[in-house]
Amino acid sequence: MKIVTIIGTRPQFIKAAMISKAIASHGGIDEYILHTGQHYDKNMNEVFLKEFEIRKPDWQLSCGGIVNRSKMLAEMLVGIEKSLLESLPDFVLVYGDTASTLAGALAASQLHIPVIHVEAGLRSFNKQMPEEINRILTDHISTLLFCPTFKAVENLARESITNGLFHTGDVMYDAALAFGKVAEEKSEILSTLGLKPKKFHLCTVHRAENTDNPERLTQIILALVEIASPDCPVVLPLHPRTAIYINNYKLKATIASNEALRVIEPVDYLDMAMLEKNAATILTDSGGVQKEAYFHHTPCITLREETEWVETVEAGWNQIAGFNTEKIIECLENNPKRSEIKEYGEGHAAEKIINAIVCYQDRR
Secondary structure, three states, X not given: OEEEEEEOOHHHHHHHHHHHHHHHHHOOOEEEEEEOOOOOOHHHHHHHXXXXXXXXXXXXXXXXXXXXXXXXXXXXXXXXXXXXXXXXXXXXEEEOOOHHHHHHHHHHHHOOOOEEEEOOOOOOOOOOOHHHHHHHHHHHHOOEEEEOOHHHHHHHHHOOOOOOEEXXXXXXXXXXXXXXXXXXXXXXXXXXXXXXOOOOEEEEOOOHHHXXXXXXXXXXHHHHHHHOOOOOOEEEEOOHHHHHHHHHOOOHHHHHOOOOEEEEOOOOHHHHHHHXXXXXXXXXXOHHHHHHHHHOOOOEEEOOOOOOOHHHHHOOOEEEOOOOXXXXXXXXXXXXXXXXXXXXXXXXXXXXXXXXHHHHHHHO
């Protein structure tokens, strides 16, 4: 069996690390990797490949840095189709909800190659988000759909997608278990920043709905300034996109007004895992970080109006604050009752996914 795996963003590297390891352990499967370059920096790319023990991609596109989404998608389609015609795989495997995900699914469907979607069925029900459109279209194109949650399965059934559906748990939980231990051994981020466990808050902001809106980003920054204190600083690894808008909206002076709001450069996965494990609270607009917060049993406040990971809210680990300064502070002061989330699995999602793919192929 031959599988072409499409990756393009750093979170997809993490998921691919777990699936690729399961493929190698199973045997009898040839995996080829195509990197669209959606997130690409030569130095960071090599660091991530090494960090997650992913071999060098068989094809490397250069689709990063294209501002126009339609143009980026078009360039990905051309590059992916060419690679698929060269390799003629049995399956194309895509992850999540990025432009790379949709491009891989579309290119495969045009060539009548079955699509495998890992992290299928998630819905925020906000079609203003490009990720929501990418998810929906990819799910309706896919032949095999691997869902991390029961709600994801329900979402697909509601859209009349019932064939090729599997609840496997979450490969990101596999990764959290595997790399969390590595982070404890290798990361020195706490000592480097002079942080004490559970004596700081961690914040990430990068989604366009927040960064591209002056009012939203300003309110979030004002909340961080209010929250940060010498005894419990706020650590903000600054996404390049967010840095541009902070400068455009003249928010640097606001940030500088409180030294306890500590803006740092973006960190690698192991350092991020260490920060997540040790933070008192995580404030984020990232879907992946919301889950990772739960994996590390760290309370989370989501800086959006909705979440795909509704079970984290239902279990009390996550609160939806939106962008309002007062609401963010109010959520920080809350202490909801929390319970375990069993549906993410026990750290064996990748193995279940590969076994299901092999069984499907054997029945064809």
